[in-house]
Every structure is written in C-alpha cells, then in structure tokens.
Amino acid sequence: MSGMRTMSEISTSEFRTLNPVKVEPEPVKQGRxxxxxxxxxxxxxxxxxxxxxxxxxxxxxxxxxxxxxxxxxxxxxxxxxxxxxxxxxxxxxxxxxxxxxxxxxxxxxxxxxxxxxxxxxxxxxxxxxxxxxxxxxxxxxxxxxxxxxxxxxxxxxxxxxxxxxxxxxxxxxxxxxxxxxxxxxxxxxxxxxxxxxxxxxxxxxxxxxxxxxxxxxxxxxxxxxxxxxxxxxxxxxxxxxxxxxxxxxxxxxxxxxxxxxxxxxxxxxxxxxxxxxxxxxLRNQSFDTLKARALSALQTGQFTLFKELTEQAIALKLTSAETLYLEYRLRFREGNFQRVTEIIDILVRADLQESLIPLSNNDLSKIQLRLPCWAPVLSIPEGEFLAEVTVMTGSTKEQLLVIAPQPFGESQAYLIEPKSFCQLSLNNPTSAPLHIYMVGFDETGRFQLETLWEDEEIIFNGLMPGETKRSFLFAPQGKPGLREIRLFSSPKRLRFFLFPASSDAYGAQIDTISAEDLQQIEMKVIRYSLTNSLLSEKV
Structure with a gap:
C-alpha cells in the first residue's frame, strides 16, 4: 500500500483510437x-x-x-x-x-x-x-x-x-x-x-x-x-x-x-x-519543432512536407545527430544508399546518448552490418507484382477480416488496430511458381527479413500456379506511425532470402545477389499504420 512506483502484475485495457485528418487550420489566438x-x-x-x-x-x-x-x-x-x-x-x-x-x-x-x-x-x-x-x-x-x-x-x-x-x-x-x-x-x-x-x-x-x-x-x-x-x-x-x-x-x-x-x-x-x-x-521556427514536424510528417504519409522540413533541418544543423537521422530516413526513401551508408557510419562512430534519436546505438550497428549486402535489393523500385495480395486483420486469430487501404497523407495505407493480428493472403495467377519473400520496416527506420511462410514446402518450392496461401500470422507491436512491408517476388528460389534474420544473426548474412537475379525480382510495397482500421467483409 506504500504507492512506491515499481513493478506489479500486468493490467490490460482497450486502447483508444484516433483517425488521421488532413486539415491544418491555424489555432485560435491564446495567452501565455x-x-x-x-x-x-x-x-x-x-x-x-x-x-x-x-x-x-x-x-x-x-x-x-x-x-x-x-x-x-x-x-x-x-x-x-x-x-x-x-x-x-x-x-x-x-x-x-x-x-x-x-x-x-x-x-x-x-x-x-x-x-x-x-x-x-x-x-x-x-x-x-x-x-x-x-x-x-x-x-x-x-x-x-x-x-x-x-x-x-x-x-x-x-x-x-x-x-x-x-x-x-x-x-x-x-x-x-x-x-x-x-x-x-x-x-x-x-x-x-x-x-x-x-x-x-x-x-x-x-x-x-x-x-x-x-x-x-x-x-x-x-x-x-x-x-x-x-x-x-x-x-x-x-x-x-x-x-x-x-x-x-x-x-x-x-x-x-x-x-x-x-x-x-x-x-x-x-x-x-x-x-x-x-x-x-509545433509550428514555430526552432530546430526542435522543425525536426518534430518533419518526423510527424513522415509518420503520417506527408512525404513532400517531410522532404521540405528535412532539407530545412539540414540547412540549419547539417551535422547534428537529429538531422542525420532525418536525412537517413529521407535518403532511404529516395534510394540513395551511398549517402545512407555514410550517415549510418557517422552515427555509429558518434556513440550517441540513448534516446537522442529514435534508433539506439545497437540498432545503428545492426543497420551498418546489413547495408552492404542489402542495398542492391532495397534499391529495387516498385513495379508490376504478379501475385495478388489481400490484407486481413482481426482481434483474434480465428476471425480475420479483409481490409482495404485508406488514404494516408500522399499515399494509401492499411489502418491496423493495436494488439490485433494480421495475415496476408497471396494468390499466384501465373503459369509458373513464384518465390515470394518479405522485408519489414518499422516506424523508426529499422528493417529486417521477416518470415512470410509457415509452410516449408512453399518456402522451398514457391507458390504454385493458381494456388492461394496465407502468410505467417503476425501481430504488429509499437506505436502509431507509418510502416512498410516490401514483398519481393522471383521466378526462382533465392538463397539470399531463405534465412530470416534474428537478433543474433545481424551481420551474419554476407551473401550477395547476382545482377541477373536482381533483374528478375519484382517488388511491392504495403504501407500500414497502427491506428483505427475499417473492417469490411469477413473471410
């Protein structure tokens, strides 16, 4: 009964939600x-x-x-x-x-x-x-x-x-x-x-x-x-x-x-x-509010505003850790991986105070180790994706509902309820097997190869012609903010993608992928955010 602030039994509650809005009116004049x-x-x-x-x-x-x-x-x-x-x-x-x-x-x-x-x-x-x-x-x-x-x-x-x-x-x-x-x-x-x-x-x-x-x-x-x-x-x-x-x-x-x-x-x-x-x-002209607005713009899909604000931050404080983090996010979106690599190297050497930027020193080291082999793959632009993809979500594993993407800033995104389960349904409408792999990007800028299939037969033989299969069930965690799934499709099995990275495997994957194989890969981006989702038909 002392009320000392310490650990107790976990207590859960239903989380409250907020739909994103686009309007940006000026506030009523206020006092101090x-x-x-x-x-x-x-x-x-x-x-x-x-x-x-x-x-x-x-x-x-x-x-x-x-x-x-x-x-x-x-x-x-x-x-x-x-x-x-x-x-x-x-x-x-x-x-x-x-x-x-x-x-x-x-x-x-x-x-x-x-x-x-x-x-x-x-x-x-x-x-x-x-x-x-x-x-x-x-x-x-x-x-x-x-x-x-x-x-x-x-x-x-x-x-x-x-x-x-x-x-x-x-x-x-x-x-x-x-x-x-x-x-x-x-x-x-x-x-x-x-x-x-x-x-x-x-x-x-x-x-x-x-x-x-x-x-x-x-x-x-x-x-x-x-x-x-x-x-x-x-x-x-x-x-x-x-x-x-x-x-x-x-x-x-x-x-x-x-x-x-x-x-x-x-x-x-x-x-x-x-x-x-x-x-x-957040609209005064200080650097602190500028960086806050920039990250907020990115998390809400306002990519043009994010670029403008980040470039303003670069002009104000080119070498600050906060500016370098924003530039990392910007250059990653632009596919400029030479500059991405330079930025990560600088931040790793800086040995930053924790919480100065959304990425920890451990996160930065993992990204540094992964970039040399991953940059060519992550540079693949989005194009025609042969497989048909449906996104499903629900509060229980047994009752998943199909959802459609919603307008989200300048893009489209799936709106996912916190603490819900998600699954992808993929169909191969072609006459040949498709080998499909998944890389996840969280709201802070971390990325890793994720397990897409639970079925080992699909992992090694691919999704057969005319076949529809569901992905591994996953439960997104964390805070609201824009995230990405990138699906990579190839007509052949690629060893590079076969072993999903774990926390103790970063940097261990030193395989590269041949130019010929890169030419055959198609990529699809699925954007989503932990926020209120609109559920449609039950499957």
Missing amino acids: SLVVVIGINTYAHWRTLNNAVQDALGLQQALIDKLGFTAPIAPLIDAAATQEAIEALIEEQLHELLKEDDSLVLFFAGHGHTRIAQDSEVGYIIPVDARMPDEDREHWSDYIRLNHWLEEVAELPARHILVILDACHSGVALGSAANIYRSAERFRADISRDRSRKVITSAKQDQLALDGGPVPGHSLFTGTLINGFNWGESDIDGNGFITSSELGLYLQQKVGQASGSTQTPEFGAFHRDEQGEMVIS
Whole structure:
C-alpha cells in the first residue's frame, strides 16, 4: 500500500483510437503558455524515489526549450514540496499569477496513495513531509486528497489547464468528478475558445507506476511524455498541433504497449471543463519543432512536407545527430544508399546518448552490418507484382477480416488496430511458381527479413500456379506511425532470402545477389499504420 512506483502484475485495457485528418487550420489566438512542476525523490518518511525530480525538471525544460513555455514559479522540488507549499501554490500563487487567456501545464511526480472504503476509493498525492502509515492507522490528513485538489485547480482563472500526474494509483483522479475519454479530440479552428480542464494520469487507480524506463533518468511515463514532445510523436494526426487529449491518447498507447510495462495511463476531463482543448503548436521556427514536424510528417504519409522540413533541418544543423537521422530516413526513401551508408557510419562512430534519436546505438550497428549486402535489393523500385495480395486483420486469430487501404497523407495505407493480428493472403495467377519473400520496416527506420511462410514446402518450392496461401500470422507491436512491408517476388528460389534474420544473426548474412537475379525480382510495397482500421467483409 506504500504507492512506491515499481513493478506489479500486468493490467490490460482497450486502447483508444484516433483517425488521421488532413486539415491544418491555424489555432485560435491564446495567452501565455506556462508550466509549473512538483517533483519529490527524497521524502521525510516515505521511501525514496529515483527519478521524480528529474521527471519534473526534464518536462519543464522540454516545454520551455522545445515548445515556447515559460516557468513563472520555481519548481517545488524535494524539501520544498510540503503540503502547505503545494496547497499555497494553487490557492495563492497561481490564483494571483494566471490570466483568463493563459494555458497552464501542472505536473506532479512522486508517491501516490489510495484510501479504499467499502463502496469507494479516494486518491491522494503525498507531499514530502507526510508521515508513513503506522501499523494500525493512516495519517490521511498529511496527504493531499486528489478530488479536492483538482476542484481547487479547476477554479484557477486560466482558460486551459492540463494536470499531469506521474504517481501510483493516479487514475483515481478520474473518478466520479471526472469524465474518462475514449478517444482524442481532433484539432478544430475553434477548439481552444472554450475552457478546458484535462488530466492525464500515469496509471490506472489499481496500478503502480514504474519509477524507471528506457529513457535514462526518467520514469517510463515521463520519459515517454518528453520523447513525445521531442520528436513530435504525440502529434498523432500530423497537423502540427498537439491537443491535450491527443497527448493523453499517445501516452496511453505508447506506455501501455511498452516492453515491461505494467501500467496504462488514463486521460479525461474534470471540474468546470467546457469541452475545449489546450492546443500546443509545433509550428514555430526552432530546430526542435522543425525536426518534430518533419518526423510527424513522415509518420503520417506527408512525404513532400517531410522532404521540405528535412532539407530545412539540414540547412540549419547539417551535422547534428537529429538531422542525420532525418536525412537517413529521407535518403532511404529516395534510394540513395551511398549517402545512407555514410550517415549510418557517422552515427555509429558518434556513440550517441540513448534516446537522442529514435534508433539506439545497437540498432545503428545492426543497420551498418546489413547495408552492404542489402542495398542492391532495397534499391529495387516498385513495379508490376504478379501475385495478388489481400490484407486481413482481426482481434483474434480465428476471425480475420479483409481490409482495404485508406488514404494516408500522399499515399494509401492499411489502418491496423493495436494488439490485433494480421495475415496476408497471396494468390499466384501465373503459369509458373513464384518465390515470394518479405522485408519489414518499422516506424523508426529499422528493417529486417521477416518470415512470410509457415509452410516449408512453399518456402522451398514457391507458390504454385493458381494456388492461394496465407502468410505467417503476425501481430504488429509499437506505436502509431507509418510502416512498410516490401514483398519481393522471383521466378526462382533465392538463397539470399531463405534465412530470416534474428537478433543474433545481424551481420551474419554476407551473401550477395547476382545482377541477373536482381533483374528478375519484382517488388511491392504495403504501407500500414497502427491506428483505427475499417473492417469490411469477413473471410
């Protein structure tokens, strides 16, 4: 019951979805964008946390450096974050400071706790000076009751308030006083006119929150949050604006699906909300917002915009790791593998800090080892593909539905529900066997040879004339973003493709493919994204 942010049993939830939209209107004029943070590692009586202070300061700095926020009040860190100080922050300082057109992000990282009664649960955040529970009693008056605290926050004069809680059991904040959202509000030209009172919690009310994660020095939740701003990943629909509920959806999907995650963020509205939205723009001219918009454009299929923004980034910071990553993605799309190889070599030698770019140092080393033999194959342009391909997906393995590609930016893509199963159905309408192979590309720019067939007879003899077979069943994982499957078809069996790479086989495949064999290969691109899918007929 201590509420320490640590591992617990895995809890699952139905993920919420957002359809991509094309419109890019200008936001309604807003007042100041302000951030106020509270973070507690070292408690007077409760167990020490590792990353809460870094989470608070890291988020504050990300909003200031990347998105134009200001911090008008010094952070309440460790010993400064007493019960009296936290209450005075809301009831006195912010009441005096805020104006009616302002937008406020209010962040708390620290311990959370729950009071369980016979027919209700009440959530609390724990100030630094709170006493630990005794064997026979709790010191409830030492804690800050979340529903009362949110009521006070709701009365602040700002037009938009977004409360972000990174604490165990923080989902209790979305109790009877709050409306839990099941989808994110898309951007509208007038969306920021009406008052908003939104809250995002790092875990459901019955879950603990991890104090660490893949981003060094940050919890899983806050590290994901900062990355969402850093590379624009939280701009799910790619229109250059992030709404508060869009941010909540991004966190719910990304944190809930993270490796080792035992928590599912929640998001919703609380007292005095009028269905407005805080709108955070990625459209200023700083390098950080430029790179975020570029990656967002790529992930939403806006290839022309992605190229324009990447070329602007190259002009601003030619040798930065972030620019080189964007250029890697651009030159890969263009088929300029000489430059792709140069970029990967530079990034490998740089020994980058983790999370600086979406690819890890390990990813970069694997790509470096694979490129020499794979570049000729990956240079094959898309052309006439003899096999007929159908894409199927569904929530269970036994009930797959045929789906059609949907408009996605400048292209077409299959929209796949998170946690669903996928399968390809391939038909050979020709009079000769076809040997078909598959290479997968994820949203970060990694690629690898994938297992297409489960049937060994097809692997070695090919898909026979007139034959229709289903591929290996697979379940896409990760975050929303554009991905590719490239299918390669050849009239003959090619040893080069026969052995799918595994995590311990990168670089081991040093075979090359002859110019004659390359001339006979046809390639087809299938694009898809983890988002809402439109299901049609059942098969």
